[in-house]
Amino acid sequence: MQRLSLARHPGGLPDAFLLPFGVEEGDDAHFARHGLACPPSVARSVPKRRAEYLAGRRAALAALAEAGGGAVDLAVTPSRAPAWPGGFIGSITHAAGIAAAVALRGGAMRGVGIDIEHVATEGALDAIAQSVIDASERQALDGLAQRLGWPMALTVAFSAKESFYKATAATVGRIFEFSALKVVDAHDGTVEAETAEALAASLPAGMRFRLGYSLLLDDATVITSCAWSR
Structure with missing residues (x-):
């Protein structure tokens, strides 16, 4: 897991957490190793989607812990967005082989996206x-x-x-x-x-x-x- 400074970005955002991943990391053993659930909609997906989902959730939980949140997993909302704990906002993103996330307390911030x-x-x-x-x-x-x-x-x-x-x-x-x-x-x-x-x-x-x-x-x-x- 790597930290990525967003200090030069507008809005005073905290560091993002960046996590490289491989397609092979989307199997059941990797989900179990990290204590995270694989939703049915993701479980039915191709290995790449499973791997990026897991990497994104791992990055999000690291960012959330840094912000003071105590979640051990993030559910999926009906719109397929992460269900952030009350009082917190965040965003998850991924591209081929890399995932990232940022999280912070809501407060004066209405929404955040990366x-x-x-x-x-x-x-x-x-x-x-x-x-x-x-x-x-x-x-x-x-x-x-x-x-x-x-x-x-x-x-x-x-x-x-x-x-x-x-x-x-x-x-x-x-x-x-x-x-x-x-x-x-x-x-x-x-x-x-x-x-x-x-x-x-x-x-x-x-x-x-x-x-x-x-x-x-x-x-x-x-x-x-x-x-x-x-």
């Missing part, structure tokens, strides 16, 4: 761009693309929108499209964005968000965060 992604492959760029950003967002990402390359700039935008979704999903209560959040600027370590439509009473159109990002693993992977204050 997302980890490996840089998009050349063959996937067009499809991701068409579904995630529009022409004005592409222009807003130009400066970031000049520094990081277009594949990583697009991955940062995709991941930032995923983090926003996780931070706000419980309040919105429904699935919404990538177009609901528009990237308006991107700097070293931050993405400026605003809601393009009203998602809830507390999320009106035009609400601004500052999301954070850090590059990992020889700059081939990104972790983003969204800290939604009250």
Whole structure:
């Protein structure tokens, strides 16, 4: 288990906990070794899904313990999100071979989301761009693309929108499209964005968000965060 500082991300988030994993770690023996339950919906899944679920829960429990929570497992809600203990909020994410989680006391924070992604492959760029950003967002990402390359700039935008979704999903209560959040600027370590439509009473159109990002693993992977204050 590794600690990953999010101190440079907006919102004053605590460290995330990062855990590499292998597909072979999704068998019953690994769940038993760590004293964690495998929900039926996950038990029926492919080994990769079982392994990433276990790694994500292990990272989440480490983050929760650091925040002062005493949970020994996290159930799955009807929306398939983790059921965090009362008074705590958190987020779990995983990409191929790596999982991460963050947890903190709710307090002044309404929601938190993190997302980890490996840089998009050349063959996937067009499809991701068409579904995630529009022409004005592409222009807003130009400066970031000049520094990081277009594949990583697009991955940062995709991941930032995923983090926003996780931070706000419980309040919105429904699935919404990538177009609901528009990237308006991107700097070293931050993405400026605003809601393009009203998602809830507390999320009106035009609400601004500052999301954070850090590059990992020889700059081939990104972790983003969204800290939604009250």
